[in-house]
Amino acid sequence: MNFSVALQMLKMGALVGRDGWNGKGMYVVLQKGYPGGMAINAQTAVATRQKEGTVCYFRPYLMMCTVDGSFVPWVAAQTDLLAEDWETI
Numbered sequence: 012m013n014f015s016v017a018l019q020m021l022k023m024g025a026l027v028g029r030d031g032w033n034g035k036g037m038y039v040v041l042q043k044g045y046p047g048g049m050a051i052n053a054q055t056a057v058a059t060r061q062k063e064g065t066v067c068y069f070r071p072y073l074m075m076c077t078v079d080g081s082f083v084p085w086v087a088a089q090t091d092l093l094a095e096d097w098e099t100i
Contacts, residue, residue: 012098014087014092014094017039020099021040021041024041025100026040026076026099026100027039027097027100029091029094029096029098030096030098031094035078037075037076037078038075038100039074039075040073040076041071041072041073041074042073042074043071044068044070044072045067045068045069046068046069046070048068049066049067050065051065051066055067072084073086073087
């Protein structure tokens with residue numbers, strides 16, 4: 012499928028990935044964020060320069076599960092946006 016369809020699938024809660032990615036087992040997921048806010052922990056407080064426990068509001072974003080099983084925020088490259096090998100995981 013193309014990225015437009017993959018994005019719609021993400022919005023419905025699916026995991027999506029590309030057949031052409033070198034790392035097997037990698038996928039993208041929609042993190043819905045925290046629109047109601049959440050109290051931040053010590054590590055996030057350092058990163059945001061806010062006091063620990065401050066309620067912060069996080070917007071939705073895409074995350075990738077990497078080959079080693081860790082998660083990282085993800086932004087599509089042009090090749091990803093134009094690819095036709097997207098699939099649900």
